[in-house]
Amino acid sequence: MDINWGSVGTSLVANTALFFLLLKLCWKTLTDRMLANLTAKNDQELERFKLAHAQALAGYQNELDKTILVTKVHFETEFSALKESFQKLAEVRLTMSGVRPFMGLTFEGETKENKLTELWARLEQLNNAYNELLSTTENLSPFYPKEIYAHFDKCRRAAHMELMQVKTSGDAVFTSDWYAEGSRNMEKFLGAYNTVSGLVRDHIAKLAIAR
Numbered sequence: 001m002d003i004n005w006g007s008v009g010t011s012l013v014a015n016t017a018l019f020f021l022l023l024k025l026c027w028k029t030l031t032d033r034m035l036a037n038l039t040a041k042n043d044q045e046l047e048r049f050k051l052a053h054a055q056a057l058a059g060y061q062n063e064l065d066k067t068i069l070v071t072k073v074h075f076e077t078e079f080s081a082l083k084e085s086f087q088k089l090a091e092v093r094l095t096m097s098g099v100r101p102f103m104g105l106t107f108e109g110e111t112k113e114n115k116l117t118e119l120w121a122r123l124e125q126l127n128n129a130y131n132e133l134l135s136t137t138e139n140l141s142p143f144y145p146k147e148i149y150a151h152f153d154k155c156r157r158a159a160h161m162e163l164m165q166v167k168t169s170g171d172a173v174f175t176s177d178w179y180a181e182g183s184r185n186m187e188k189f190l191g192a193y194n195t196v197s198g199l200v201r202d203h204i205a206k207l208a209i210a211r
Contacts, residue, residue, distance in 0.1 A: 075207050081143035082200050085152060088133040092159050093193055095126040099166060100182035115174065123166050130159045148199045154192035161185050 099122050137152045162185040172178045 078143050078207070079204060081140040082148070082204065085133075085137050085140055085144070086196065086200060088129070088136045089152065089155055089193065089196065091129045092126070092133050092155065093189065095122070095129045096159055096162055096189060097186060098122055099126055099162060100179055112174070119166070119173070123163065126159065127163055130156070130163060133159070145199075145203060148196060148203065151192045151196045151199060155189055155196065158185050158189035158192065162189075 099119070133152075134156060137149070137156070141149050162182060165181055165185070166173075169178060
């Protein structure tokens with residue numbers, strides 16, 4: 001059988017060309033898919049980055065919105081007012097807790113008259129501390145926020161209640177109910193005291209000196 005080598009050659013060339021064409025098409029399809037997947041992945045990463053960036057900016061903006069820009073003089077005046085008022089409040093806390101504590105030392109031969117004398121001395125200390133707190137907070141109240149002033153006032157009312165109740169105790173003095181009454185006043189005072197402490201700390205942290 002005669003073989004037409006020319007036809008065979010032509011066929012091989014044509015098949016080879018077709019093979020490379022198919023290979024090129026397959027490679028293009030593969031690279032297009034890889035590129036599409038890579039683009040999609042990059043787009044997802046970009047979206048996640050944008051979201052994280054937006055959240056970070058929102059957080060920074062939120063903190064910035066809380067910041068109160070003031071002059072240096074304003075800052076120093078307000079800081080000084082809060083510091084002085086809180087010092088007076090701390091003095092009331094210390095003296096008030098000692099007026100009628102549940103636990104106390106007793107001495108052999110101690111009479112009720114002795115105990116009353118010591119009680120009036122402690123009460124006088126509380127009264128002096130209370131008057132200084134009242135004078136200080138009223139004089140400096142324009143220099144700090146109303147919310148802080150309101151809780152200072154709650155502390156004052158609890159201390160004033162303690163003073164009035166002890167002064168008018170009569171025969172109930174040194175009874176278990178009398179001590180329990182003092183404990184309730186102290187609890188009210190400490191609740192407002194802790195709130196004032198947190199508010200002062202937060203407020204000072206928000207102040208920033210404008211430059």
